[in-house]
Amino acid sequence: MIIDFLKNAKRLPVIDWNLTFFGAHEQAVTKTWAVPIEKHYAFECIYVLSGKETIIMHHMDFTLNSGDFFIVPPEFLHRVRAESDLKYFCYHFDIDDPRLKAQLIQGLDYYHPVGSAINKAITPHLLKLDALVQDSTFDFTTKMIIQIELSHILMHFYEASQNNATQGSSTQNEYARTIADYLKNDLTSQVLAYLKEGYTTDQTKPAVEAAIDHVGLSKGYGFRIFKETYGISPREYLSKLKVNEAKKLLLKPGYAILDISSALGYSGISNFSRQFKRWTNISPNEFRKQQLNK
Numbered sequence: 001m002i003i004d005f006l007k008n009a010k011r012l013p014v015i016d017w018n019l020t021f022f023g024a025h026e027q028a029v030t031k032t033w034a035v036p037i038e039k040h041y042a043f044e045c046i047y048v049l050s051g052k053e054t055i056i057m058h059h060m061d062f063t064l065n066s067g068d069f070f071i072v073p074p075e076f077l078h079r080v081r082a083e084s085d086l087k088y089f090c091y092h093f094d095i096d097d098p099r100l101k102a103q104l105i106q107g108l109d110y111y112h113p114v115g116s117a118i119n120k121a122i123t124p125h126l127l128k129l130d131a132l133v134q135d136s137t138f139d140f141t142t143k144m145i146i147q148i149e150l151s152h153i154l155m156h157f158y159e160a161s162q163n164n165a166t167q168g169s170s171t172q173n174e175y176a177r178t179i180a181d182y183l184k185n186d187l188t189s190q191v192l193a194y195l196k197e198g199y200t201t202d203q204t205k206p207a208v209e210a211a212i213d214h215v216g217l218s219k220g221y222g223f224r225i226f227k228e229t230y231g232i233s234p235r236e237y238l239s240k241l242k243v244n245e246a247k248k249l250l251l252k253p254g255y256a257i258l259d260i261s262s263a264l265g266y267s268g269i270s271n272f273s274r275q276f277k278r279w280t281n282i283s284p285n286e287f288r289k290q291q292l293n294k
Helices: 098-107 117-132 140-164 170-197 207-214 219-230 234-250 257-263 269-280 284-293
Strands: 019-029 034-038 043-050 052-057 060-065 069-072 078-082 086-095
Touching: 019 117, 019 140, 043 052, 043 060, 043 117, 052 069, 052 086, 060 069, 069 117, 086 098, 086 117, 086 140, 098 140, 098 170, 098 219, 117 140, 170 207, 170 219, 170 234, 170 257, 207 219, 207 234, 219 234, 234 257, 234 269, 234 284, 257 269, 257 284, 269 284
Parallel strands: none
Antiparallel strands: 019 086, 034 078, 043 069, 043 086, 052 060, 052 078
């Protein structure tokens, strides 16, 4: 007789997503300073410490004064210029949880002036992050503080995006989130199957096509609504998942680069190395050495 020893156990959920912090900077500039039109693959967060700054996005001008905060979603074209001598704090972050990312993109307001609810909530955490810029030794404690403060800010973003969520295109959004979930779960299953059992899953069609078929959409329509929701194509999204997974695995010396290559579905180590270098500008070997040396 098999006894289920955990039959009455109360559980917490498994967490399988990456919250990535792409660094931050504080900068003081003159009123002639301007940044040409650009876009990023991650969320950009800008907090004005003093002076005045204009952000142009979606053919709209947003003027930020001291204490104002602005968030630029991934893939949104924008331009920035100083309207006076300016000092600002800026950081980028990304999260690979498809549902949360879509909710943040669709539910968050861009501009949060001083005194607004979300501005009041996140300003103490932003100032703590900004204070760390002066620290020349980024040790384990510093990294943990960054994670903690970023998590607090993300929680406030989540609550605000829930309050602002609209139902206008909920069906399309759900389709896009289902495609993203399928891609993430499929990649996770593929990697675990190889690393634990030593085999690659047999896929009759490319992952992106299988994901779109899973929700019963045509290929063209699936691509379009995914890009409208996330700002990037399903293939680009899958590439981002792969590079995040590759980086995690490369931090574990027990996994040979050949095994990581196979786990991610590449036919050979040279193909994986070439793609990884496109993503990061360095080879998998160089990335592993840099991270282990840190």
